[in-house]
Each structure stands twice: as C-alpha cells, then as structure tokens.
Amino acid sequence: MIVLGIDPGTAATGYGVVTDHSGEPRGSLSLVECGVIRTAPRDGLSVRLCGLYDEVRAIIARHKPDVLAIEDVFYAKNVRTTVVLGHARGVVLLAAQQSGMRIAEYPPAEIKKTVVGAGAATKEQVQFMVARLLRLKSAPQPTDAADGVAAALAYLLTARVPRLERVR
Amino acid sequence: MIVLGIDPGTAATGYGVVTDHSGEPRGSLSLVECGVIRTAPRDGLSVRLCGLYDEVRAIIARHKPDVLAIEDVFYAKNVRTTVVLGHARGVVLLAAQQSGMRIAEYPPAEIKKTVVGAGAATKEQVQFMVARLLRLKSAPQPTDAADGVAAALAYLLTARVPRLERVR
Numbered sequence: 001m002i003v004l005g006i007d008p009g010t011a012a013t014g015y016g017v018v019t020d021h022s023g024e025p026r027g028s029l030s031l032v033e034c035g036v037i038r039t040a041p042r043d044g045l046s047v048r049l050c051g052l053y054d055e056v057r058a059i060i061a062r063h064k065p066d067v068l069a070i071e072d073v074f075y076a077k078n079v080r081t082t083v084v085l086g087h088a089r090g091v092v093l094l095a096a097q098q099s100g101m102r103i104a105e106y107p108p109a110e111i112k113k114t115v116v117g118a119g120a121a122t123k124e125q126v127q128f129m130v131a132r133l134l135r136l137k138s139a140p141q142p143t144d145a146a147d148g149v150a151a152a153l154a155y156l157l158t159a160r161v162p163r164l165e166r167v168r
Numbered sequence: 169m170i171v172l173g174i175d176p177g178t179a180a181t182g183y184g185v186v187t188d189h190s191g192e193p194r195g196s197l198s199l200v201e202c203g204v205i206r207t208a209p210r211d212g213l214s215v216r217l218c219g220l221y222d223e224v225r226a227i228i229a230r231h232k233p234d235v236l237a238i239e240d241v242f243y244a245k246n247v248r249t250t251v252v253l254g255h256a257r258g259v260v261l262l263a264a265q266q267s268g269m270r271i272a273e274y275p276p277a278e279i280k281k282t283v284v285g286a287g288a289a290t291k292e293q294v295q296f297m298v299a300r301l302l303r304l305k306s307a308p309q310p311t312d313a314a315d316g317v318a319a320a321l322a323y324l325l326t327a328r329v330p331r332l333e334r335v336r
Contacts (some may be wrong), residue, residue: 089258
C-alpha cells in the first residue's frame with residue numbers, strides 16, 4: 001500500500017509518499033519521499049497550475065501510489081485565498097483521478113487529531129509526530145512537507161483501525 | 169481570431185466558441201459552437217473534474233482557439249460553492265495553459281456590462297444580446313451556454329476598442 005499525501009497550496013504544495021508493509025510484524029510504515037512543490041509568484045495562476053499538475057503527475061509516475069490523501073480547503077478565513085487553493089486542489093485531484101487512484105479527503109483538524117492526537121496541534125507538533133511515527137532522525141522540512149506526510153499518515157492510521165478491531 | 173468563452177460550474181459549465189473575421193467590413197463576429205458540459209451529481213468531485221477537463225480539451229482540439237475568456241469566481245456568496253467552482257476553474261485554466269492559449273479573466277459584472285451595457289443585467293438580457301450581436305435566429309439555450317458565449321464576446325468587444333481608436 002503506497003499513499004501520496006498532499007497539503008495543497010498555490011505558492012507551496014507539501015507532499016509525502018508513505019508505504020505500509022502490512023505483512024511485517026511492526027514498524028511497517030515508512031517514508032519513501034517528501035518535499036515541496038513550489039511555483040513562481042510572478043507567474044500567472046494558469047502557469048502555476050500547469051507546473052503543479054506536471055510535478056504531481058511526475059510523483060505519481062515515480063511511485064505509483066494507490067491512494068491520494070488530501071487536505072480539505074473549505075475552512076480558511078480568506079475567501080479569495082481559499083478559492084485560489086481550490087484551483088490548485090482541482091488539478092491535484094485531476095492528476096490522481098487520471099491515474100485511477102483512490103481519493104481520501106480530510107479536514108486539516110482531522111489530520112492533526114489522527115497524527116498528533118489534538119485537532120489544534122501546532123506545525124511543530126505535527127513535524128515531531130511525523131518524524132516519530134516514521135522513525136526519522138530529523139523532522140521533515142519545511143512544515144509544508146511534514147503536512148503532506150501527515151495527510152498520508154492520517155489515511156494509513158485511520159485505515160488500520162478496522163483491521164485491529166477485527167483481530168480483537 | 170478564435171475565442172473560447174467559459175462560464176465555469178461544477179454541475180454545468182457553459183461554453184461558446186466565437187470567431188472574429190477581422191478582414192471583413194462588418195458583421196465579422198460569428199458563433200462557431202456553444203453548449204453546456206454537464207457532469208453527474210452522483211459522481212465524486214474528482215471524477216467530475218476529470219470529465220470537465222476531457223471535454224474542454226476536446227473543444228480546444230476541435231477549434232484550436234487562440235484565447236480563453238473565462239469568468240472570475242471570486243465574488244459568490246457561498247464559500248463552499250465558490251471553492252468547488254475554483255476546482256472546476258482550475259482544470260479549465262490548466263487545459264488552456266497546456267494548449268498555449270492566451271487567458272483573459274473577467275468578473276461576471278464586467279462581462280454583462282460589455283455585452284448588455286449593464287453590470288446587473290439578467291440572464292435573459294444576456295441571451296438576447298448574445299443572439300443579437302451574433303445575428304442568431306434564437307438565443308443560445310440554456311442560459312449557461314449563453315454565459316459562455318458572452319465571456320467570449322466580452323473579450324472580442326473589449327479587444328476591439330483600441331483598434332477602433334487607432335482608426336479614428
């Protein structure tokens with residue numbers, strides 16, 4: 001199971017690819033790649049969307065993830081920013097759908113709650129828990145990358161619950 | 169000069185393709201095609217975005233427009249609806265950018281002002297003026313299609329102004 005987590009943004013989109021080797025007894029979650037897709041603020045929105053789409057397609061081609069776990073963007077305070085984010089999220093969803101991936105969407109607070117245990121966790125707390133859950137020597141940098149990884153973890157940790165319950 | 173006008177929506181996206189035969193003495197604007205791209209409400213957002221993207225790409229392949237004229241969506245009252253619209257608009261901008269088209273964006277009121285003469289024009293007034301400017305026997309149906317055509321006309325009528333001024 002390979003999950004691509006994405007924290008969409010227009011200037012910077014964080015992403016993380018996490019695998020779950022379910023066959024192994026423990027420590028089965030591992031980080032494959034994470035980073036940030038940046039687009040140039042001086043470019044027009046359509047040019048930036050094109051760059052974001054191409055990068056996401058390249059990540060999908062590289063790792064062939066089964067699932068896209070992505071933050072919802074319906075909760076921001078500034079309408080204009082949120083709508084621009086909607087554009088970015090639209091091309092990410094398009095790229096995932098074109099590759100036949102399953103798509104899971106989470107409100108930011110739910111991702112934090114699953115990964116850190118608190119819906120109002122700080123970015124630093126998310127970085128810390130991401131590093132801990134994946135046994136990394138240092139936290140993913142910058143925080144956008146950690147947020148992308150956290151989205152992937154939210155899917156994998158949530159998807160595990162029914163499995164554990166069945167074992168009991 | 170071929171212009172593709174688009175009025176983005178998630179359920180229904182209106183479009184119109186209009187040409188400007190600048191060499192001809194008068195009546196040089198003509199409608200090539202207009203219609204509505206519909207997606208199924210029962211499908212998930214990503215499936216609908218994929219359908220919209222494919223249809224827009226098909227229209228671009230068919231007519232090879234030079235310009236995309238598209239409504240801004242930053243002015244709606246309902247945030248959630250506007251953000252979902254942002255997703256749709258994102259994949260339309262992506263398709264246009266991938267084809268190297270010039271992109272012109274207009275607030276809805278500016279399109280109405282240019283085509284009808286009043287920023288608060290009704291949908292029926294837009295239909296009427298679209299039919300009149302393009303010498304159509306009947307108004308484009310439904311109103312979404314007329315709104316797509318109106319966006320294309322807004323570009324062509326605005327682009328003409330400097331040309332006329334130079335003639336004077």
